[in-house]
Amino acid sequence: MNIVIIGGSFAGISCAMETRKLHPKANIYILEKQSTIGFIPSGLNLTLNEEIEDITQAYFVTESDVRRANIKLHLDSEVTAIKADEQKITYYDHVNQEHKIMAYDKLVLAMGSRQESSILHDWSHPQLVTTKELQNAANGYAKIDKAQHIAVIGGGQIGIEVTEALVNANKQVTLIEAETSLLSRYFDQDVVDSVQEAIEIVGVDILLDEKVMDISGKSLKVTTTKRTLNPDLVILGVNLSPQSHLVADLLPLNEDGTIVVNDYLETAITNIYAVGDLVQTPTFEEEQAFIALVNNAVRSGQIAAFNLFEPRVKHQQSLRLIGSRVFSQYITSVGQTEIEASQHYEVSTVNVETPYSITISDPVKLKLITDSKTGKILGAQIRSEQDILSMADTIAIAISNNLTDQELAFQDRLYYARFTSTQPIIYLAALRSFENRLRNTK
Amino acid sequence: MNIVIIGGSFAGISCAMETRKLHPKANIYILEKQSTIGFIPSGLNLTLNEEIEDITQAYFVTESDVRRANIKLHLDSEVTAIKADEQKITYYDHVNQEHKIMAYDKLVLAMGSRQESSILHDWSHPQLVTTKELQNAANGYAKIDKAQHIAVIGGGQIGIEVTEALVNANKQVTLIEAETSLLSRYFDQDVVDSVQEAIEIVGVDILLDEKVMDISGKSLKVTTTKRTLNPDLVILGVNLSPQSHLVADLLPLNEDGTIVVNDYLETAITNIYAVGDLVQTPTFEEEQAFIALVNNAVRSGQIAAFNLFEPRVKHQQSLRLIGSRVFSQYITSVGQTEIEASQHYEVSTVNVETPYSITISDPVKLKLITDSKTGKILGAQIRSEQDILSMADTIAIAISNNLTDQELAFQDRLYYARFTSTQPIIYLAALRSFENRLRNTK
Known part of the structure; x- marks a missing residue:
């Protein structure tokens, strides 16, 4: 019995660990294209704020935790194709530089989300970092170290937490938000006013109701609806999209790029499930939405584990809880x-x-x-x-x-x-x- | 419209404050036999543990809070009789040393509980203090100050919190509990073992499964089922009884001394309500019990306020929450x-x-x-x-x-x-x- 999970972030690992609890004898595989797993999103902030000594502590789970649970972890392994009729996947092993094939009885898609934006001409610009990259790369830290003036795009939770970390590291920060208030998805303006004040008091420029139209140029020019900025570095904290391109031809997708699943997280193809940022979550007023929160990822991974052999637990409503300590x-x-x-x-x-x-x-x-x-x-x-x-x-x-x-x-x-x-x-x-x-x- | 509340502890004050919210124009009276209100049960501990500077800070509400809500507060006023047919009460004003009469439209009984025990021959023994007294009298502090070896009777929350405070004040403490484990009403033994260890490590003698049979003698002799002790002071942390003697001939009581009320906290006599430690609380498995907890007192006081003119809110189930920080x-x-x-x-x-x-x-x-x-x-x-x-x-x-x-x-x-x-x-x-x-x- 091979249970194969594509993706080693919150959803994939939660699914693997729960599957191990429920099926002690199954072969469980995680295929992760990156060379590490388990990094927590706020790791960089915790490091910059000196709450933890070293970014290597910022893991919610370690490789050895996973291996101790007898889960076969393939790092640097990028899945390139799914053959649903044969129940097989093909993946590229970046270390040994070879293509490999693996058979599955149950397949769980947990590739998560990535940051995408139509305003960016050059995603590989050396002075541009996404917060997702920051999570995974210690070299984000090095880039920040060299910059003095940093523009953070996006005044949501991630953008604000990064801003605080940068202020603590004595950087000059400009925070750009398209909406008329910070954290507007989660807080009403009257509540968030005090947060905005606290951020302005420490010298951060907050640009509200101002949309970034273009980021370009060798010397990094950021053009908004109202002005042009020349920061040393741009940190992009917005625009998460489900990383579903692998299955775009195989499975029906929703308009937002998430994969269509039933109440039990099964996709249109038998024995293939999708979890985490790849699926919509039931939310208020019987609607469904793409809500990229860790709590949703963990729960959906666990729920899929319960449903692999019979429909047992329905995908649960998200109440979209967030919490933070900022300034x-x-x-x-x-x-x-x-x-x-x-x-x-x-x-x-x-x-x-x-x-x-x-x-x-x-x-x-x-x-x-x-x-x-x-x-x-x-x-x-x-x-x-x-x-x-x-x-x-x-x-x-x-x-x-x-x-x-x-x-x-x-x-x-x-x-x-x-x-x-x-x-x-x-x-x-x-x-x-x-x-x-x-x-x-x- | 006169709404008269007998008793100025948690239940009575909560009832008065909520009644004020609901009936802005009513005359609301609190008659309290003691000369102060609003003292919190852990006040002595907070003082001994130096968490607050002065015992005068240990109030959940102050006289001026109450008066600011336009509640007429009569301190040192002991109700001596209720004439239900005339809707009048008689009370003794200890300051002016005179009997007075007050008419009511609605009467709320909130006299609370006191400590009673058949093992005690002399309640006025100078080396005996009840934890209820400790709450209300700064002279409890003076008695503790003079004693070296103190016996605390009762290993419930109050007994343990007092024990900790005494240890912090460098007293030698013997803690006597009739049950086979501490806090047995709220915690299973396996959970509470670590608390017991923490208490023993600091040098407290814990006597479990040992019942106090007698406290007597000029030099204070405490006789248990297993031994005799000669402490300098005894602190009694057990045996709360509803203080319902005032209405014993007027209203039907339950066996435990609580007053019989309906789901809306009304007694057998129209326009008379009872709250707090005077009534039983619905608890698990559709049973009712005398549960002397602050949360119950506050809620029942508020609920009665809602029901004074029509039955609106049923008395709620107690889940018997307790929490403490000990050792x-x-x-x-x-x-x-x-x-x-x-x-x-x-x-x-x-x-x-x-x-x-x-x-x-x-x-x-x-x-x-x-x-x-x-x-x-x-x-x-x-x-x-x-x-x-x-x-x-x-x-x-x-x-x-x-x-x-x-x-x-x-x-x-x-x-x-x-x-x-x-x-x-x-x-x-x-x-x-x-x-x-x-x-x-x-």
């Missing part, structure tokens, strides 16, 4: 933003602020988004200088179980004098929302 | 212990251990208790030297929504490289439980 602020978002939710609901919001604990007076600020008719919890955004990230997990379960503000308000919770007030902020926000709703429906 | 370990429990759950289910458990984060390698240990047939999550116990207390809130929502191990395993959650692994421990434990169940039902 001394912890921020996290779960569920829909106010703007998104307003497309489907008459929305109510409450903003609540409490001290972190009886001994730590730093404020915690929570914005709760609900359906004003039923009180259903739709989303939440939280920020503090204290670590409040785990609150997102609690609210996530409330959202996925369709809890109302009333139900969340009176949900049992921990009281602990040092660290939680008698009225922890999640439940207080839900209570305020419930009170407002009662008042408005009178 | 450098954070421990938390939610739901049923393995021993408890075994009375109703064929129980499965999984024990999972992961590092706290990629940058902090301290282990986190989680014991998950499930129904082996359906996979329903029944309880969890977590411990670490890092703060993992908020995980209990997440699992609480899973339990109260009857989630199975499968549903929790694939629930969306936050991935954040610094602080959560790709496989946060809650979801990993649920996944292991689901795997075991699949394996066993094959």
Whole structure:
């Protein structure tokens, strides 16, 4: 029994490890075209911020973890063709420089995503780095070291985390974002304003509502809708696309380049599954979307493992949780933003602020988004200088179980004098929302 | 409209504050027999542990907070009689030394609990302090200061937290517990063993399975089922009883001394409600129990406020969450212990251990208790030297929504490289439980 997984990032490795748990005797292979696996996306930031000593620590799993689980790991192995009728794949072994063939009983596609952009004439420009490359290459560090003025394109989570790391490394940074606010996919503008201020205070130029039209020239010229810049280096933090070209002729794709799968992550061809950034994820309001988040990748890899021999676990809804610590602020978002939710609901919001604990007076600020008719919890955004990230997990379960503000308000919770007030902020926000709703429906 | 609340502890104050939110124009009174309100139970510990500078900081609410909410606070006011037919109460004003009468439209009983024990011949013994007294009296601090050898009776949360504070104040402590393990109401023995070790290492004598039979004598003699001790001071951390004597002739009581109420916290007499430690709380397996926890007190106070004029919010289930940091370990429990759950289910458990984060390698240990047939999550116990207390809130929502191990395993959650692994421990434990169940039902 050969189970072959193409791609050794989060989704592929999660799938392999879970398959090992479920099928102790199967032969499990991972074919990865790069020469390493398991690198975490924030590795470069952790290194630049000196939170870890060395970039070699920034792995969520190591080769030896994988091999210890008796998973056959083929690095530098690039799959070049899939022959579905024969259940075989062809791959090129870059080390031995030869083509090889492998038979599979079950094939899991986990090639992930890469950054693509039509504005770029020369992807191999020496002064251009993608954040995906930064994750995988220590030489990204060397390029940063030599540059003084760096333009970061994309004000999402990755772009902002990279910006912070660059500021800590004493670089002059220009952050360019096409939308009118930072992190706009996950946070409403009123919540993210304080993050923007914190970034500007340390001297970063933030260019909002400004789209990069062209990057070119030997001396690196960045042209936006409003100006021209000449940075020493450009870091591109945008435009992830599913890396599905290998199967473009074999399998039906969605418009965004993801592979069409059923509820159990099986593709149109029997015995071929797709996971991670190669597939859409069920999301709010019964829609499906391409959501390139690690949590989705890990879950979909595990779910596919359960379904290899019979359909057992459906692909799960993404509540699009993200959390970060940027410029001394912890921020996290779960569920829909106010703007998104307003497309489907008459929305109510409450903003609540409490001290972190009886001994730590730093404020915690929570914005709760609900359906004003039923009180259903739709989303939440939280920020503090204290670590409040785990609150997102609690609210996530409330959202996925369709809890109302009333139900969340009176949900049992921990009281602990040092660290939680008698009225922890999640439940207080839900209570305020419930009170407002009662008042408005009178 | 007079809304009168008897008792100014967690339940009474929560009820008053919520009533103010819901009824901006009502006259709200709190009658409290003591001369202060809002003291938190761990205040003494926080002071002894030097986490707060002064015991005067250890308040969850202050008199001025309450008065600012336009709540009329009568301190030193002891209610002596309730005339339900006239909707009036009589109280004694200890400051002016006079009896007074007050009319009510709605009356909320929130007198809380006190410590009682049949083994004590002399409650006023100068070398005896109850933990309830310690909460309210700075002179508890003075008594502790003078004593060298202190016996703490009761190895529950309060007893252990007091023990730690005493050790930090360089006292010699003997901790006496009638059950065969510490914290036995909330934790299984296998989980709590490490706490016991940590307490013994610092030189505390722990006497388990040993019941105090008698406390007497001018020189303070403590007689247990196994020995006699002569400490300088005894701190009694056990035997909370509802303080319902005021209404013993007026209202039906349960056997444990709590007041009988309906689902909406109304007593047998119209317009009289009871909250906090005066009532039983719905708990596991549709049972009701006297559970003297702050979270229950706060919730029941708020719920009663919603129900004063129409039945709107039912009293909610307690999942009996507790959390503490004792002797450098954070421990938390939610739901049923393995021993408890075994009375109703064929129980499965999984024990999972992961590092706290990629940058902090301290282990986190989680014991998950499930129904082996359906996979329903029944309880969890977590411990670490890092703060993992908020995980209990997440699992609480899973339990109260009857989630199975499968549903929790694939629930969306936050991935954040610094602080959560790709496989946060809650979801990993649920996944292991689901795997075991699949394996066993094959």
